[in-house]
Amino acid sequence: MRRAAGWIMLVCLLALAPVAFGVERFPPPDFTDHKVPHLVVPGPETRGVGWIDVVVLSVGLLWASWLSLKGRSRRGVVVLSILSLLYFGFWRRGCVCAIGSIQNVALGLADPTYAVPLSVVALFTLPLVVALVWGRSFCSGVCPHGAIQDLVLVKPVKVPTWLDEVLRVLPWIHLAAGVLLAATGGMFLICKYDPFVGIFRMAGPRVMLVAGVAMLVLSMFVGRPYCRYLCPYGALLGVASRFARWRPTVTPGACTQCRLCETSCPFGALNPPQPVATARERVAGARRRLVLLVVLLPLAAWGFAWIGGRAALLSMPLHPQGKLAALVAAEARGEISPPLPDELLAFHQHGADLPAAMSSAMALEKRFLMLGRVIGGLFGLVIALKLARILFPEPTPDYETDSGRCVSCARCFSACPYELLRRGVPVAVPEKGGRNG
Amino acid sequence: MADETPSPRPAWALACRRIAWVAGTLTFLLSAVLLYNSFRLYRGAGNGKLRVVEASGLLPLKSKLREDPKNEPLKAEIRELDRRVREEYFVREKLAGRAGWALLASAVVLLGTLHGARILSRPKFAMAGVTGRPPDPNIKASVAARAVTVSALGLAGMALPLVWDVSAQWQHSGTAETPAGGSGGAGSSTVPAADDFPSPEEIAANWPRFRGADGSGVSSLTDVPETWDGPSGKNIVWKTPLELPGENSAVVWGGRVFTSGATEKRREVYCHEAATGKLLWKTPVGTPQSERAEPPEVMEDTGHAAPTVATDGRRVCAIFANGDVAAISMVGKQLWVRSLGAPENMYGHAASLVLWRNVLIVVWDQGAADDGKSKLLGLDVVTGKPLWETPREVANSWTSPLVIEVNGKPQVITSADPWVIAYNPADGKEIWKAKCMEGDVAPSPVFANGLLYVGCDRTCIAAIKPDGTGDVTETHIAWKQEDAGLPDMCSLLCDGPRVYTLVFGILYAFDAKTGKALWEHDTKVKFEASPSLFNGKLHLLGSKGEWLSGTADDEGFKETGRNNLGEGIGASPAFMPGRIYLRGEKNLYCIGNGG
Amino acid sequence: MSKESDLSRRELLKTTIRGIGLLGFGGTGGYLVGRESQSETRWQIDADKCIQCGRCATDCVLEVSAVKCVHTHGMCGYCKLCTAYFEPEPVNLDEGAENQLCPTGAIARKFIEEPYYEYNILRDLCVGCGKCVKGCNMFGNGSMYLQVNHDLCINCNMCAIAVTCPAQAFRQLPASSPYKLRGKGEGGK
Known part of the structure; x- marks a missing residue:
């Protein structure tokens, strides 16, 4: 009890002193035969090395582009995406990723004192540059978020066009909010609401993990829901790939509009032929375009x-x-x-x-x-x-991949009889318009 | 997963499907286990708190043990519970890691078998599935366009109520220069606006400063108790000791009574609950500069906390003898503090604070008139930064300033040796000044009948017409009384027809219009506090705790009652409906009928 | 207006935009890479700002937080009555559970010589709740404080604790010196 009383007195005495940090209230003792330990702090973990990330990213992008444009191999894309999932996802634990890099770049541009590491700059720019040349091969082959959704897709359900178009506005809202909060130095909203990063780390806030699992279950039936309806980087890539120099085509040769590929795309990124407008329609279209532009x-x-x-x-x-x-x-x-x-x-x-x-x-x-x-x-x-x-859709005579939405997953290739012929599979080429057309 | 379609192998497909069922069940179970585990590790939604850190069951046991330290079974119980909580935490933490990997593995198996089953049961390349008419892109496009238009408009529509909400806040706090909802960026929804100050009605309903809202010591209330007794507790609602001494008076706002107290070393602002007298908070005031500086020399009667605090219901501002001026929030948090440095003041700084809109007015008179040290400060109440600063050619003084309105324009009235000066509180610019004071000017001026009554013990009591500009010494002094009854310490009081001074225990009355001396009445009581007026009666507070009430007319003073506080009084009372709040030497009193 | 010219005009427009895009992305990337401040960083706590709110223990994305208590022995008073180790008003100055402050028992107390005791953080048990840090800062020398342990931290792009830290005590330090330790000459690896 006496000790307790003494302690209380001590507390009272000390409470009078202003609260200070790192104040020497009790001088460290001078020991004669005891060595005072030195503080040892563990060094940083060395899983991630910036330049290795850049190399892996570059190789992955080139490989994925080759697979979707030249190699035309779904199997290759799947293998590459599994490798990417393992490296960028489970090994690098999903951080940093291209999606999150938007915020680093936004903050870096807004605040000159903010350091943006080389790997983050590369993650932001390289996929966009590649998208301008070869389309969104990043999404199919390199992005761990895309890979995990694509790999769990077992029974795709078609999302109605109108709903699809409406939901595709969401990534832009996500992007706007993410850039706003990042550029003001507040927080990285996109990282905070990333559903998969918790799965890559096998740990995280309960809400994040439950949302991630829910998103994965959804991904079993809806093709790439995060990519299509939330991913802000996907929105940017979509714009870039609209201007791509080369991009995947369904058929390696000429399209006979057999309609066999019509249902092969689980992401709503395959456009049916769009008739070329007549002269009269073109004039009307031009007028409407003008109204749109001006008003x-x-x-x-x-x-x-x-x-x-x-x-x-x-x-x-x-x-x-x-x-x-x-x-x-x-x-x-x-x-x-x-x-x-x-x-x-x-x-x-x-x-x-x-x-x-x-x-x-x-x-x-x-x-x-x-x-x-x-x-x-x-x-x-x-x-x-x-x-x-x-x-005012672009006139397309044949079945074509949508320039902005196609993620180069290579699924549609094997639906095309000409592709099968190219691979040496003996198939009969159907006539134009399909069986019942 | 493969490009080429192998021939269907139903047996393998069936096997895949069966394995998928098993893996699916396992995946589901593991997810459930992990979810439950997570709830056992954390409490609350999201992350909440770690259960092991909270260990809330332990706390009551521990405090029980503290009361009964010899209770060995209780000690054992604590140890056992502590061990159980920790053990569960570490076991569950390990489980979370292992079950996570198991879940991942089973999910991979599930996916593999699902894909396998799909591929194995898929027929060879077939032309099935392509039936019906090809989709009409135009119809789809128009439907989609409509949907996007509708959703874009919907989005905008959803934003609209929020936008109105923001605009409304802007209107509420936008400054006059920034039109509400305009494109300017000055308005704010989260930052307290500089122009959030109380309405005149709000001010009048409270007792925001020394001697009330208008600084006159006059209250129009009629239900204030007149008879009470301190020692016996008659009509004393509550009495609460005050920790640090102070000569300042209580101010009241919205059910809270504010006072301050200080010694050489410590300075504090107090807030008591008006209904009960409970100390709601006390907030120390100090700055690193003033902590290091030598404490100012003050006269014992003045002390270190003579100036009365001022409040606008958003904050309380206090100033101390060492020059520390601070604003405290209504819940007792220091909002800002500035050190003006210890003033060169003979008795100790005593001028009370006054708030006008967003300006805290500080009379900072020191030294002699030609020292150039005296000044009037206008501090921003929100930040404490000076909005303006006006030098004054006056000596140190002890009068509290007055804010009055003349022809719709505000004036800050200050009274010092030798000038009575009026300033514009918005920018600190001098409006007029009159040279009529001399010596140690302590009685605060009052404003009534359109006249400003000022006084000091050396030269005169005077009535000044406050509508002049420049030096009005020759033009605007309505009357001057230089013979008897010149006040030394107690402030003036005006009941309309008469002006009163209280000096050396004698109450003097003067005609308010002409300044003619009417009568004098010797109370034989020593006074330090300024007199007050309510219920049509004068109330004089003696320095030994006597409280004299009486009626006065042109003929003389008639004492009607005498109360006793039981301790010395140096402060002026604050009057609220049915209540008097009065600071005694050691205690804060609330006086009310039936207390 | 023939079909061919229409298409070629589209193609020209696309090529132009593509060029602008390439220049833009390349320029942005080049600017950010070429900037002097560009370097790898690590998250760390400024112990002088920390108020020991306890969120470090719960808001890290890892199952067990990467934030743990560290102890600069050189600053420690080796008090017999350590306010980081003992509950307020301990019944006895011994290691009984009823006297210990640490919820996981992560501080080891060792007798050195009368009246000095040495305190060591058992890193595997520490969850980073900061209870001991509060005790040490309030009444002691402040030799115990919270730090992000970089062998555990996965260096998220945006540290989840940094976002919720009420004292805004998280900083990004250069990866070459990722600790903010107290006491002179501390920080061995």
Whole structure:
């Protein structure tokens, strides 16, 4: 009891002293025959080496492009995607990945002091460059997220066109929010809501793991749901690959429109022939395009810029500084009753520099508003251009892979009789229009 | 998975399917086990807290043991529970890792067999499945276009209520220069706006500063108790000791009573619950500079916490003799603090704080008139940063400033030796000044009948018309009384027709319009606190705890009652409906009928 | 307007955009790589900012957090009554479970000489909850503090704890010196 009393006294004495960090309250003793241990810290783990990542990525991209354009081998694509899944997924534990690299690049461009490692820059740029030349071979062969979804696809269900088009807007929202929060230095939203990274690490927040498993179960029936309806990097790759110099074709030769490949694509990326418009339709089309260009594009851009700016302000509490400012403001208004949230405890413990917190929050708010407007405007343009693409499709005489959506998975090849002939499989070439056409 | 289609092998396909069933079941079971395990490791949704860290069952046992340290069975129980909790944690943690790998393996088997079954049972290349008319791309396109349009509009529509919400917040906090919902970026939804200050009604309903909202010591309330007794507790609702000494008065806002106290070393702001007297919080005030600096020399009667705090219901601002000025939130967190440095002040700094909109007005008079050290400061209440700073050619003074409105324009009135000066609180610019003071100016001015009443013990009591500009010494002094009854410490009081001063125990009355001396009344009581007025009666607070009430007219003063607090009084009372909050030497009192 | 010219015009447009895209991506990549600040980083805790809220133990993406307590013995007072080791108001100054603060028993207490005791963190048991760190910072020398252990940390692109840290105490340090240790001359590998 005496000890306890002494202890209480000690506490009381010490409580009077201001809380300080690393203060020497009790001088370290001088031992005569005891050696004071030296602090030993473990060195960094060496699983990931930047340049190895870049080499593996480059080889994978070239290999995947060759497989989808020249080799035309589904088997090869599957093997490559398994290897990529093992390396980028389970060995490198899904981090960093091309999808997440968007945020590093956004932050790197916004904040010159932020270091973007070489491997991250490569992960961001190389797949996009390749997409501009050979299409989205990254998605099929290299991306671990794509691979894990593709490998579990056992019974694809067709998503109705209208629903597909609507859901394909989501990646752009995800991208907009991700870039906004990353460029303001707040957080990496895309990483936070990555469903598969928890599976690659075999650990993670329960919500993330459950979402990942749910997404995988969905992927068994819906082809690549994350790639198509959430992945922000896929959205960028889709745009890039629309301008690709070469991209996969269903048939190695001429298309006879036998319709055998019609159902072979589980991702809705195979377009049926699109008749070339007549002269009259072309004139009408040109007029409508003009209206779209003059009216809809600016309107959409302006409207969504307006919404974007305000949505950005609303999302400010997702930023740690924004959250702190909101809490501090609420506290100043007397709206917060004890126990204080940890953020405020930390704020007060470190001197409660209210002016600094407020002025940085003000500056942050300006950045949110400005970025939100820019991103919102771009989002509006994307929506308008999407509409334009749907309304005025490129004339395609034959069955063709959709330039933006095809992920070069090589599934459709083996549905084409000409491809089978090329491989030496004796098949009869059907006539134009299919059996019942 | 293969490009070429092998011939169907039904037996193998069947085997695959069976294995798939087994693997599927296993996968499902393992998932369930892992999920349950995760709930056992963590509590709550998401990650929540680690159960082993919480070990909430242990805490009550441990505190029980502390009360009864000899209880060996209890000790054993704690040890056993502690061991069980830890053991479960480490076992489950290992299980999570192993079951995770098992789950992965079974999922791979499941997928492999599912794919195998599909490939093995697939017929050779066939032309089946291509039936019906080819899809009409145009119809599909138009459906899709409509869907995208609708969803884009829907998206915009969904955003709209939020947008209105943001706009509304902007309107609420937008400054006058930034039109609401405009394209400017100055508004804010998360940052407290500089212009969030109380309405005049809100201020009038509280007692936000020294001597009430208008600094006059006059209350229009009629239900304030008049008879009470400190020692016997009659009509004393509560009485709470105050930790550190202070000559400042209590201010009241929204059910909270604020005071401050200080010694040489410590400075604190207190908040008591008005209903119960419970100390809600006390917040120390200090800056690294002032901690290191020598404490200022003050007269014992003044102390280190003579200035009364000021509040606007968003924050409480306090200033101390060493020059530390701080704003504290309504829940007791220091929002900002500045050190103005210890002033060169003969008795110790005593001028109370006043808030006008977002400006905290600090009268910072020191030294002699020609030292150039005196100034008036306007601090931003949100940040504590100076908005403006105006030098004053006056000596150190002890009067509290007054904010009045003249012809719709605000003026800060300050009274010091030798100038009475009015400033614009928005920018600190001087409006007018009158030279009529001399010596140690301590009585705070009051404003009534459109006249400003000022006084000091050396030269005069004067009434000044506050509508001039520049030096108004010759033009705007309505009357001047230079003979008797010049106040030394207690502030002036005006009940409309008369102005009163209280000096050396004698109450003097002057005609408010002409300044003519009417009468004097010797109370034989020593006063330090400023007199107050309510229920049509004057209330004089003696320094030994006497409280004299009485009526006054043009003929004289008639004492109607006398209360006793039982301890010395140096502070002025705060009047709220049915209540008086009064700071005694050692205790804070709430006086009310039936207490 | 013939079909051929229409197609070739499309092709020209595509080629132009492709060129712009290649230049853009290449330029962005080149700019970021060529910048001086470009280097590998590791996440670490600034112990002076840490308030020991306990989220390190729960918010790491690993099953057991990579954040653990480290102890700079050179700063330690070797107190008999260690406020990092003992509960407030311990019944006895011994290693009974009722007296220990650490929920996993991850601190070993060893007698050196009267009245000095040495405290060692058992890394395998530590979950990074920071209870001992709080005790050591409040009443002791602050020789115990939390650090990200880089043999365990998988260096996520965005550290999940850094996002939720209420004190914003996480920093990205150069991979060559990934610790922020207290005490002079500490940091052996």
